[in-house]
Amino acid sequence: MKKFGKKYVEASSKVENREYPLAEAIKLVKETSITKFDSTIDVAMKLNVDPKKADQQLRGSFVLPNGTGKTKKILVIAKGAQAEAAKAAGADYVGDKDMIEKIQKENWFDYDVIIATPDMMPELGKIGKILGPKGLMPNPKTNTVTTNVTSAIEDVKKGMVSYKTDTYGNIHSVIGKVSFEEQKLQENLEYIVTTISKLKPASVKGKFITSITIASTMGPGIKVDKNSFDI
Numbered sequence: 001m002k003k004f005g006k007k008y009v010e011a012s013s014k015v016e017n018r019e020y021p022l023a024e025a026i027k028l029v030k031e032t033s034i035t036k037f038d039s040t041i042d043v044a045m046k047l048n049v050d051p052k053k054a055d056q057q058l059r060g061s062f063v064l065p066n067g068t069g070k071t072k073k074i075l076v077i078a079k080g081a082q083a084e085a086a087k088a089a090g091a092d093y094v095g096d097k098d099m100i101e102k103i104q105k106e107n108w109f110d111y112d113v114i115i116a117t118p119d120m121m122p123e124l125g126k127i128g129k130i131l132g133p134k135g136l137m138p139n140p141k142t143n144t145v146t147t148n149v150t151s152a153i154e155d156v157k158k159g160m161v162s163y164k165t166d167t168y169g170n171i172h173s174v175i176g177k178v179s180f181e182e183q184k185l186q187e188n189l190e191y192i193v194t195t196i197s198k199l200k201p202a203s204v205k206g207k208f209i210t211s212i213t214i215a216s217t218m219g220p221g222i223k224v225d226k227n228s229f230d231i
Helices: 008-013 022-029 081-090 095-107 118-127 128-134 149-158 183-197
Strands: 040-046 059-065 074-077 091-094 113-116 160-164 170-177 210-215
Touching: 022 170, 022 183, 022 210, 040 118, 040 183, 059 183, 074 081, 074 095, 074 118, 074 149, 081 091, 081 128, 081 149, 095 118, 095 128, 113 118, 118 128, 149 160, 160 170, 170 183, 183 210
Parallel strands: 074 091, 074 113
Antiparallel strands: 040 170, 040 210, 059 160
8 A cells, every 4th residue: 555755645635525616726736735846737637538549549739828837958850951940949959860879879868859850750760669668759740740840949948748648548738837826827727628628539429528637746636627617
């Protein structure tokens, strides 16, 4: 049986087993943060989907209205003019085969996101087994395979978040930091929930989003009332 620390138990005692209205849930998730550092606040949404069916597998990205509060290091795999554009746009690392070899030979992962141009994907595909398990493989659906690297870099810097249904039909996303104003956290969460709700596959019948839970790093989960959202 898992043993929880004193701080977690104390924070959990403030959370009732019910769905909270949005504003109340946001306030509570800030109050139940137990870390000394500025915790990240995440949301987990349980969807009424069968992840085994291709048309019910969701994957994509969006830019949060108020950002994520995180600074991400960006690696761009591109050549020529696109590589120069990536440098000008503020990418942390830019290269082509040299960077791919560095990842392969040195097990190098000093970056959070990889953006690549389509022509570089055959080369990147050769190290797919290295990047895939870490969730770093670029994908057109998340706007990380693109011919406009400048726009993609700008989106990441603004607070782009990638999402993907897991094997249980859940979607996880960052909504911000504990230090964010409550209104900004609300706006981010409303944007995420509304965006995901519009992606309901035609083959799904009944309610699409079945539960919404938010939590700070190492903090207790807080259920959010679905009626708080315009979905």
